Amino acid sequence: xxxxxxxxxxxxxxxxxxxxxxxxxxxxxxxxxxxxxxxxxxxxxxxxxxxxxxxxxxxxxxxxxxxxxxxxxxxxxxxxxxxxxxxxxxxxxxxxxxxxxxxxxxxxxxxxxxxxxxxxxxxxxxxxxxxxxxxxxxxxxxxxxxxxxxxxxxxxxxxxxxxxxxxxxxxxxxxxxxxxxxxxxxxxxxxxxxxxxxxxxxxxxxxxx
Numbered sequence: 115x116x117x118x119x120x121x122x123x124x125x126x127x128x129x130x131x132x133x134x135x136x137x138x139x140x141x142x143x144x145x146x147x148x149x150x151x152x153x154x155x156x157x158x159x160x161x162x163x164x165x166x167x168x169x170x171x172x173x174x175x176x177x178x179x180x181x182x183x184x185x186x187x188x189x190x191x192x193x194x195x196x197x198x199x200x201x202x203x204x205x206x207x208x209x210x211x212x213x214x215x216x217x218x219x220x221x222x223x224x225x226x227x228x229x230x231x232x233x234x235x236x237x238x239x240x241x242x243x244x245x246x247x248x249x250x251x252x253x254x255x256x257x258x259x260x261x262x263x264x265x266x267x268x269x270x271x272x273x274x275x276x277x278x279x280x281x282x283x284x285x286x287x288x289x290x291x292x293x294x295x296x297x298x299x300x301x302x303x304x305x306x307x308x309x310x311x312x313x314x315x316x317x318x319x320x321x322x323x
Contacts, residue, residue, distance in 0.1 A: 154218050156307050157225055160300045161216060164208045172291035173204040175284050177237070179274035183266040185250075185259040192250030192259045196267035199244070200237030202279040204288035206296075207233065225304070227296055227315045232288055237275040289317060 164170075182195040210230040217226040254260040278284070296315040304311045 153220075153223075153225065153304065153309050153311060154216075156303050156309060157216050157218060157300060158213065160303045161211060161213065164211060164296070164299055167208050170206040170208050170292065170295060171203050171235075172206060172295045173284075173288035174201055175204075175279065175288075176201045176240075177275050177278040179271040179278070181267050181270040181274055183263045183270065185253065185263055187253055187257060187259065190250060190253040192253040192263065193248070194254075194260065194263040194267060195247040196264075196271050197245040198268075198271040198275070199240045200272070200275045201240070202237050202275065203235040204232050204279075204284075204292070205235050206230065206292050222312070223310055224312045224314065225300060227300060227313065229292060229296060229315055229317050231317065232285070232292060234276060234279055237272060237279070239272075293317075 176199060178197065178199045180195065180197050182193060184191060184193045186192075207230055211227075215228040217228070218224075219226070248254060248260070250259075254263075293315040297313045300315075301311070301313040304313070
């Protein structure tokens with residue numbers, strides 16, 4: 115009977131030890147889970163994913179340039195008008211995003227991401243849609259005026275397309291699209307990790323709210 119009592123005591127001790135180990139391992143696992151779902155850790159992982167994408171194109175727009183060049187020689191005048199459509203891409207260089215561009219406010223649960231400035235790529239000219247109008251056939255035929263006018267028009271048309279692309283309205287739309295895309299890229303992983311956070315993407319020149 116005494117041996118049976120000892121066996122039961124040993125069994126209870128073993129059970130308590132097993133339970134203690136289980137509780138300890140559970141506590142360690144919970145700590146690891148908490149570290150793995152730390153907002154700053156999740157944000158850092160999201161940042162790395164964005165950096166690997168390299169370039170984000172949040173917005174593209176098509177513009178049409180209409181330019182005219184004139185040449186006067188030998189008392190004659192020649193004029194050519196060029197209508198040239200082109201597409202401009204608004205790019206965000208995600209490789210330039212750094213850890214220091216992320217600002218996590220634990221008190222308010224807010225993540226602010228400061229973005230590099232947008233850059234313009236293009237214009238990509240739609241060669242099939244180009245139109246030209248010419249006036250002054252004599253001067254254009256007898257001299258190299260047409261070649262000079264064409265070169266001037268092409269240069270002026272490309273400059274005009276970029277000027278239109280930098281306008282206040284398209285830049286506002288492009289920046290808005292960039293902010294939305296980046297905010298979603300950070301907000302979705304945070305939400306998946308069950309972290310309630312408000313994500314705001316901003317450009318360096320944006321007013322601070």
